[in-house]
Amino acid sequence: MSELQPQVMTRLPENAYRELKPGETYVPMVPPSVTVPEVTARAIIFGIVMNIIFSIAATFLALKAGQGIETAIPISILAVGLSGLLLRLGYRRSSLLENVNILATSTTSGIVAGGTCFTMPAIYVLKLDQKLHLGNLELFMLIFLVPLLGAILGALFLIPFRRYFVKEMHGKFPFPEGTATNEILAAGAAGGGGQAWVLVYSFLLAVVYNFLSGALKLFSDIFTTGQVAIKAGQETVSTLAFKNPFFENLTHNVKAVFSLGTGAYYVGLGFIIGLRWAAIICAGSFLSWFVIVPLLAPLSLEQLKLLNPHPAFTDTGAESLWWFVPRNLGIGGIFAAGIITILKMSKVIVSALRQALGGLLGSDKPVGPADRTDQDMSYTSVLIVGLVTTLALALYFRFFVLQGTANPTRLTLISVALALVVSFIFTTVSAWAIAVISTTPISGMTVTTIIITAVVLLGAGLGRGERGMLATLLVGGVVCTALSMAGTLVTEFKLGYWLGASPRKIQWSAIIASVLASAAVTGTIMFLAFRPGYVKTPQTPEPLAAPQANMIGSAIEAFVGQEGQVPWLLYGTGAVIAIVLQMVNVSPLPFALGMYLPLEINTSILVGAFVAWLVSRSSGDERVRKARTDKGILVASGLIAGGAIIEVLIVAFGVLDEMYNHSRIVSWLDWGQRRIAAGVAPEVVAQTANWLGAVAFLILCLIVYWDCRRARPQGGAG
16 A cells, blocks of 8 residues: 555646547546545445435525535535544545545435425425325335435436546536536645645635625625615515616516626636536526517516416516526427437447446446446446336335326336436436536426326326326436436546546445435425425415425426416427527537526626636736636635535525524624614615625626736646
8 A cells, every 4th residue: 555655646637627639548646556545434424424414404405595505515625624634633634535435425415405305395385295195104205215216216327328428528528516526625635735725715715705795795696687675674675776767677668687696606617617608508598588588578468378377477577477488498498408419429328328238248347447447336236226226116106106096007117117218318418417517407307307207197097186296296206316316426427537436436335325315305305394394374484485396396287287288389499499509509408508597697607707718818828828727727616615615504594593583693694684774775775785796796706817817837726
């Protein structure tokens, strides 16, 4: 060990983030010939603790704020911190590969929470637990098996594509979240120095910046030209951001509203994504908000209902128009883009399947190099685990879900086939989205799955009503978790490729850890169903929003409920848009994703990407440009990490303070509320915070640009 240890690099290779030249080979920080601790007691124990903590936290925040959290970044920082603590206590520092396996064990928390929270609370939203008289134990098993089986399927389906995403496409996919996590782990392995210091101060900058916005409320987290709102006591006061006839006309008549997220996280994410992909995403948003919504503005609600008859479509404001029309176009576009992506990747899929079948029929040995850093689970293991999972899925649907319906065996076979086929098809789409833009349209693809499932099962004889809705929801839940697992696991694979971990150990760690995460997430969902709940009742007057579950519940009710209408025209039009984009050689998936995601996310990411573009052109010397860009990746990674962690803490503390009213700290910190209490008009406070948000975001971008320009060739990151 001692003779091999010096061969472990202390920084990332120069070609870690760029495409390889012909004949060039990437050598990870821990080369294949070197053996270091990887799966150890400390990695397992710490990974389990992080799994439980972040399963509960991610579930709570996803249901409260409608946003999943990227658990890899905060867990990687905690893992590096543990390594430093152990070193100071006289023990050895954790190896890079131990930290990678900590992530493989613990990040299943975010995987399972994201996939489950988007679907399973719909059981309570649709009151299926009451209508079907489900006991607590039965309900626990009903929910628990969905993320567990889905996570295992997602891992198994992604294994044949690992080499394509992480090796064959090296340097072609940016892996924004993966890059941020990678820089944290690499800087921690270096034991300090310039890289670690850049991460530390950019992390602290994001913490302070987001604290000023999220806790002190000195400026708004979203800048807008439309309506701004602020709480004045128990009431919410809404006013126009700009009090003049021009913007009043744009907001109320034209319905053209611009918005910009001001969080530090977005600057970092945009910097890593790059201008090309960010521009395509934002173009989708611009089509939604500045073309389609204004075109719909003159129509009456009755006319708009012809496009989308959803019963909740009762408002003709810009936000409502986007939610019920362009956003559904985006869902149709995402579905068509997924099919197009599968067709384009058909050669890769066939090649991977040929390799898999060759391994199964030939030997137990994976095809390709046999070194430690390129070994997957044996194909025999993949086949056995896959067959056991499929059998468990069939028994689950037959005896838990479809018991008591007409033709339960036939419907079970169809449901299992749908879950397997759709999960397999969309696995590559989810992995691609994470690899390129670090955001996977899980909810959109889940809705698409539910549409397909509903149509097929209804055609096969599934009756409308509670059992039909439950069956459709659970198929969607399995697929949703499979996509979530594929999206996160592809990042783990890339981290392993960059750093030199064993793919086989990552795969087994993720599969085994999904059992613990599924139990923790299920328990949290059931606990929160009682307090504060997901539906407003006298017992739960202030329920959690659970927006995705409500959306999916509405879609299921529209298709499989006793009454309901489906916006086929919007889905079909979105699919046509995706096809047209492909014909002009524009990637339809990020474009459709831009139509589906809120405008403020995409515009701020575009600004961050523009900062990266300016940095990359800030000098005529190629070495200087590279040093500045590499430092920018470090700064961006720190901003992502700091912004994510402080945001989680602020939301969690605020919710606890609101639920249990233990203190008045949150209200005391709120600068806006204190200004209103001092006699300042709420409208003035809201408008000021709105403007300050744009100014603060611009200042943050300038700081990032200035800091990157200070880099010198000898000071650039790996």
